[in-house]
Amino acid sequence: MQPFTILTAVAAPFDMANIDTDKIIPARFLRKLRTAEKGYDPWLFYNLRFDADGNERTDFILNQTPWRNTGVIVAGPNFGCGSSREGAAYAMLDWGIRCVIAPSFGDIHYANEIQNGMLPAILPEEHCATLRAQIAATPGASVSVDLESQTITGPDGATYQFFIESIYKERLLLGLDDVGLVLQELPAIEAFEQRHFAKMPWLA
Amino acid sequence: MPQTLFEKIWQQHVIVDKGAEALIYIDRNLLHDGAFHAFGALAKEGRKVRKPRQHLATADHYVPTSGREKGLANVVDADAREMIRLFDLNGADNGIRSFGMDHPQQGIVHVIGPETGFTQPGITLTCGDSHTSTHGAMGAYAFGVGATNLKQVLATQCLWQKKPKTFRITVDGKLGSGVSGKDVALAIIAKIGTAGGTGHVLEYAGSAIRALGMEGRLSVCNMSIEAGARAGMIAPDDTTYQYLAGREYAPKSKLWDEALALWRVLPTDDDAVFDREVSLDGSAIEPTLTWGTTPEEALPVSATIPDPASYTDPNKRAHAVSALQYMGLTPGMKLTDIEIDRVFIGTCTNGRLDDLRAAAAVLKGRKVTVQGWVSPGSTQVKRDAEAEGLHRIFEEAGMEWRASGCSGCAAMNGDSVPDGMRAASTSNRNFEGRQGKNVRTHLMSPAMAAAAAITGRITDVRTLT
Numbered sequence: 001m002q003p004f005t006i007l008t009a010v011a012a013p014f015d016m017a018n019i020d021t022d023k024i025i026p027a028r029f030l031r032k033l034r035t036a037e038k039g040y041d042p043w044l045f046y047n048l049r050f051d052a053d054g055n056e057r058t059d060f061i062l063n064q065t066p067w068r069n070t071g072v073i074v075a076g077p078n079f080g081c082g083s084s085r086e087g088a089a090y091a092m093l094d095w096g097i098r099c100v101i102a103p104s105f106g107d108i109h110y111a112n113e114i115q116n117g118m119l120p121a122i123l124p125e126e127h128c129a130t131l132r133a134q135i136a137a138t139p140g141a142s143v144s145v146d147l148e149s150q151t152i153t154g155p156d157g158a159t160y161q162f163f164i165e166s167i168y169k170e171r172l173l174l175g176l177d178d179v180g181l182v183l184q185e186l187p188a189i190e191a192f193e194q195r196h197f198a199k200m201p202w203l204a
Numbered sequence: 205m206p207q208t209l210f211e212k213i214w215q216q217h218v219i220v221d222k223g224a225e226a227l228i229y230i231d232r233n234l235l236h237d238g239a240f241h242a243f244g245a246l247a248k249e250g251r252k253v254r255k256p257r258q259h260l261a262t263a264d265h266y267v268p269t270s271g272r273e274k275g276l277a278n279v280v281d282a283d284a285r286e287m288i289r290l291f292d293l294n295g296a297d298n299g300i301r302s303f304g305m306d307h308p309q310q311g312i313v314h315v316i317g318p319e320t321g322f323t324q325p326g327i328t329l330t331c332g333d334s335h336t337s338t339h340g341a342m343g344a345y346a347f348g349v350g351a352t353n354l355k356q357v358l359a360t361q362c363l364w365q366k367k368p369k370t371f372r373i374t375v376d377g378k379l380g381s382g383v384s385g386k387d388v389a390l391a392i393i394a395k396i397g398t399a400g401g402t403g404h405v406l407e408y409a410g411s412a413i414r415a416l417g418m419e420g421r422l423s424v425c426n427m428s429i430e431a432g433a434r435a436g437m438i439a440p441d442d443t444t445y446q447y448l449a450g451r452e453y454a455p456k457s458k459l460w461d462e463a464l465a466l467w468r469v470l471p472t473d474d475d476a477v478f479d480r481e482v483s484l485d486g487s488a489i490e491p492t493l494t495w496g497t498t499p500e501e502a503l504p505v506s507a508t509i510p511d512p513a514s515y516t517d518p519n520k521r522a523h524a525v526s527a528l529q530y531m532g533l534t535p536g537m538k539l540t541d542i543e544i545d546r547v548f549i550g551t552c553t554n555g556r557l558d559d560l561r562a563a564a565a566v567l568k569g570r571k572v573t574v575q576g577w578v579s580p581g582s583t584q585v586k587r588d589a590e591a592e593g594l595h596r597i598f599e600e601a602g603m604e605w606r607a608s609g610c611s612g613c614a615a616m617n618g619d620s621v622p623d624g625m626r627a628a629s630t631s632n633r634n635f636e637g638r639q640g641k642n643v644r645t646h647l648m649s650p651a652m653a654a655a656a657a658i659t660g661r662i663t664d665v666r667t668l669t
């Protein structure tokens with residue numbers, strides 16, 4: 001996994017609250033295999049990006065020239081609620097989005113971003129709203145995200161402190177894979193299983 | 205120290221506690237045909253399934269619900285055919301018990317877990333699906349995970365997790381006639397919001413919850429994720445034990461007695477403290493349905509469409525404006541004046557035998573005026589319903605009786621509602637495009653969906669006597 005340290009990228013405002021993972025990637029694309037050559041980016045926000053005939057909708061933000069290289073999304077509350085589909089994280093990552101800034105996240109999607117080396121940065125809604133207004137007013141403006149110091153710098157140079165649990169911060173900074181982290185504890189796991197299944201043999 | 209149901213289960217499953225997070229043991233994991241991403245990653249890393257017996261798999265999301273007897277050749281979509289093929293292959297390669305498309309125990313993953321007794325009180329259970337919260341109705345700590353975490357469970361049977369907070373929702377009073385677990389769930393989400401449960405495990409308590417049968421409880425817990433919660437739980441009691449006794453994977457004879465002794469001490473201690481509490485008056489809950497595009501945009505059937513201008517929260521106001529536009533509705537309109545085009549009864553929320561009975565009781569001796577279909581939650585439910593003759597009631601009323609699967613819930617198998625139509629659906633998500641392109645979904649109970657099928661518009665089932 002690619003470590004996450006500092007990211008400076010074009011930021012796109014998504015004002016709406018409750019952007020669910022069905023919106024981020026409609027279910028019909030989840031059956032697609034994801035390979036090194038063919039990522040999930042073609043289906044990101046598909047129903048918002050394309051009309052019924054498959055033509056780009058010009059009013060959708062990621063179709064507008066300044067935002068075609070978006071690397072950061074600044075969203076409203078409860079981003080990524082709904083379905084557990086990790087395809088939502090794949091689609092953003094494959095498009096080039098490595099950080100979502102929002103006041104709150106859907107629980108499973110939050111974990112999915114972390115597992116893919118993406119940073120879900122929690123920032124109070126008033127700061128999110130300020131950032132969204134600024135980047136909307138200056139199309140293509142960049143924001144900088146520094147994970148080590150947990151700061152976001154807006155286009156006007158103002159900085160904001162964002163929240164992330166220290167455990168996730170460490171994983172992202174080092175690009176650590178959870179399976180490895182779990183298997184380090186194998187002796188403890190095996191001892192646990194012995195006790196646990198001795199008590200509840202019907203579960204083994 | 206007094207503990208909640210959740211805290212007891214959590215404590216019994218912590219292997220390593222690092223304060224900020226704990227390594228917890230996952231007793232059981234359910235798999236479905238969307239799990240191929242996790243199996244793919246596992247194979248790519250050269251890892252093996254550590255405890256194949258702790259897993260159970262079923263094909264549900266991609267299987268067709270009509271023409272099933274014709275087998276795989278009948279699946280016209282090449283991608284879906286590949287999903288079903290991969291499902292069989294992954295199960296066989298990894299030594300996992302699998303209920304493939306033609307298996308007599310096939311069904312929706314959250315229906316077959318409880319139905320086979322794989323889901324039990326006191327266990328930790330995961331599945332690569334957000335509605336895993338369903339299983340908490342049996343007193344388990346059950347939660348959905350994404351593909352990478354699912355791969356971890358397959359490889360290690362453990363997950364690092366931050367301990368969630370606890371949130372008790374008490375519903376006291378007697379539910380009125382025509383009011384089901386689904387109405388309770390929608391009323392709760394309307395009250396606490398789709399982010400109301402974020403970071404929390406919900407425990408549903410109170411006399412109205414206790415009075416629900418196992419199937420109604422499963423409907424309530426199913427929708428916990430729609431309130432943003434990690435999981436939803438209900439303390440096990442005699443209703444739970446009666447439901448579980450004798451099921452295939454439930455402990456038997458002496459082991460049953462041992463298990464029962466452990467389960468009986470699981471319920472929340474009297475003076476245990478929750479991080480948050482909310483209570484609702486069960487007797488005031490009406491049949492409830494959604495008018496918007498998130499499950500919290502729900503109202504009693506007697507209500508009118510709200511005016512977004514009346515909302516103080518700017519995010520909610522903006523959402524309501526776009527929801528009304530998508531749904532093609534105007535403020536002030538009565539919910540019962542909304543005409544519908546399609547009816548879908550089924551899913552992991554409302555595809556169990558009691559749900560089908562409730563819908564059939566409304567449809568009996570009547571004719572529908574709009575097209576609709578019923579997809580039982582499992583092949584076992586289908587057999588049980590047919591043994592009672594429910595399929596004949598549906599068919600005589602003019603509804604299609606289909607095979608079991610997720611069907612029109614997420615429409616991954618092609619069972620979508622036609623472009624732009626309005627559906628009365630017993631599923632759990634009314635997101636834009638969830639049931640098909642531009643499809644407008646109103647979530648409601650099976651009885652309410654059946655009533656809508658008869659009149660062709662949203663109807664208070666209590667008026668159809």
Ligand code: SF4
Pocket residue numbers: 264265312313314333335551552553609610613614631632
């Ligand atoms: S019925 Fe719907 S919500 Fe339930 S598992 Fe299937 S797709 Fe998910």
